[in-house]
Amino acid sequence: MRKQGGKSKIDRLQKMSQIAGTRVFFFSEREVNIQQKKIRGIYFNEGTKKWSVRFFPFPDVYYNRRGECKSNKKVQRLRKLLDKMRVPKVNSEHYFHKWKSYQLLRKYEELRSHLPETIYFEDKSDLETMFRSNNRLYLKSFRQDNGVGVMCVTKDDDNYECKYFKNEEFIVEHVPSIEQVLVVMESFFRGKGIIVQSPINLLKYNNRSLDLRCDVQRNGKGELEYTAHSVRVGAENSHITNTRSNPEIYRFEPFFIEKLEYSKKEVDRLKAQIEELLKNVYHRMEEIYGAYGEIGVDIGVDRFGSIWVIECNTKPGKNSLWVYDDDTIDRAFLNPLLYAKYLLSNEGHSNQLSLT
Known part of the structure; x- marks a missing residue:
C-alpha cells in the first residue's frame, strides 16, 4: 500500500x-x-x-x-x-481452537451427525485405534488454517504415506512403520496440539475430491446472509482443497447442474439442507465464542448425499469468491462494514473502522 x-x-x-x-x-x-x-x-x-x-x-x-x-x-x-x-x-475471537470447537459442537444433537469422528492426539495408540476403522486419517493442528497444519496419512498394509504442504511445497513421504509416521509428525507439527479425524468420502469430479467454502455473514441489520457457496475441486493427488492446493473453483448451482448432472430440484434441496446446517453451526459457534460478522465454513458432501462440517474459519480470505459476479463479491466486502455500523448503532460513535 x-x-x-x-x-x-x-x-x-x-x-x-x-x-x-x-x-x-x-x-x-x-x-x-x-x-x-x-x-x-x-x-x-x-x-x-x-x-x-x-x-x-x-x-x-x-x-x-x-x-x-x-x-x-x-x-x-x-x-x-x-x-x-x-x-x-466484527469477530469476537481471532481464531477457532479445532479441538475445543469440536467438543462443544458435538454436544448439540442437530450437529452431531455432521461432524467426522475426531480424537485428541496423545500418542501412537491414538493412531492405531483410528487406523482400525480407517485406512486414511487427517491430522490437524489446533490453531493453523488454510491447509498449513494439515497432514493426511494413508495406511497400505504396513506401509504409510504422509502428505502435507511445507513452505508452499507439496510433499509426499513414504515410511515403513507407524513409528516413522510419528517422526514425520514431530518434524511437521513441532509440538503443536493435534487432532486426528476420520476421512469423509467426498464427492469427486474428474476423480478429484471436492468440497464447499460457504461464506456466511451478518449484514447491516445483524441478519445472516449466505453470501456464496463456492465449489473447490482439489488438485490431483492433493489431500486438501483450499486455495493453498490451487484448486479449481466453481459457482455452486451451475457446477452441480452442469458438471455433476443434478436436477434443479435436487440442487435446491441440497442448498436448503446446507443453509440449514450453516445457520445451526453459525448460531452455535456464536454461543461458544460470541458474536461474529462473518465465518467461512468448509462443508463436505459425501457420495451418499450426507453433509459434513469440515472446519470453521474466523478470517475467511474470500479467495473462492472471484468466480462470482461483481455484485456478489462487492456484497462480501460490504457486509462486514455494514455490520460494524450495526454494532455502533446505539453507541453514538463516528464511523471509523480499522483493520489489521
Whole structure:
C-alpha cells in the first residue's frame, strides 16, 4: 500500500467503505503506540487518490485480519487493551481452537451427525485405534488454517504415506512403520496440539475430491446472509482443497447442474439442507465464542448425499469468491462494514473502522 501497489481485496474493501459510509484505515501492531493510544495508519486519500499515512486515535470498531500470533507479545497486548476499552469487534475471537470447537459442537444433537469422528492426539495408540476403522486419517493442528497444519496419512498394509504442504511445497513421504509416521509428525507439527479425524468420502469430479467454502455473514441489520457457496475441486493427488492446493473453483448451482448432472430440484434441496446446517453451526459457534460478522465454513458432501462440517474459519480470505459476479463479491466486502455500523448503532460513535 505504501508503494501504491494494486491489492484487489484492499481496493475492494476501500470501494465498499465509501458505499457503507465508513472510514477505514489499516495498521499492523508495529504502528501502534499503546501508551499514547495512537495508531500510525494507512488510508486512502480521496484528495490525492493515493494511499497515505497519518496518526489516528484508537478505532470505534476493530476488524481483525491478523494471524493468530500467539507468540507475538505486542499483538496480545493490543488485543487485551482493545478488550479492556470495550472496542467492538466484527469477530469476537481471532481464531477457532479445532479441538475445543469440536467438543462443544458435538454436544448439540442437530450437529452431531455432521461432524467426522475426531480424537485428541496423545500418542501412537491414538493412531492405531483410528487406523482400525480407517485406512486414511487427517491430522490437524489446533490453531493453523488454510491447509498449513494439515497432514493426511494413508495406511497400505504396513506401509504409510504422509502428505502435507511445507513452505508452499507439496510433499509426499513414504515410511515403513507407524513409528516413522510419528517422526514425520514431530518434524511437521513441532509440538503443536493435534487432532486426528476420520476421512469423509467426498464427492469427486474428474476423480478429484471436492468440497464447499460457504461464506456466511451478518449484514447491516445483524441478519445472516449466505453470501456464496463456492465449489473447490482439489488438485490431483492433493489431500486438501483450499486455495493453498490451487484448486479449481466453481459457482455452486451451475457446477452441480452442469458438471455433476443434478436436477434443479435436487440442487435446491441440497442448498436448503446446507443453509440449514450453516445457520445451526453459525448460531452455535456464536454461543461458544460470541458474536461474529462473518465465518467461512468448509462443508463436505459425501457420495451418499450426507453433509459434513469440515472446519470453521474466523478470517475467511474470500479467495473462492472471484468466480462470482461483481455484485456478489462487492456484497462480501460490504457486509462486514455494514455490520460494524450495526454494532455502533446505539453507541453514538463516528464511523471509523480499522483493520489489521
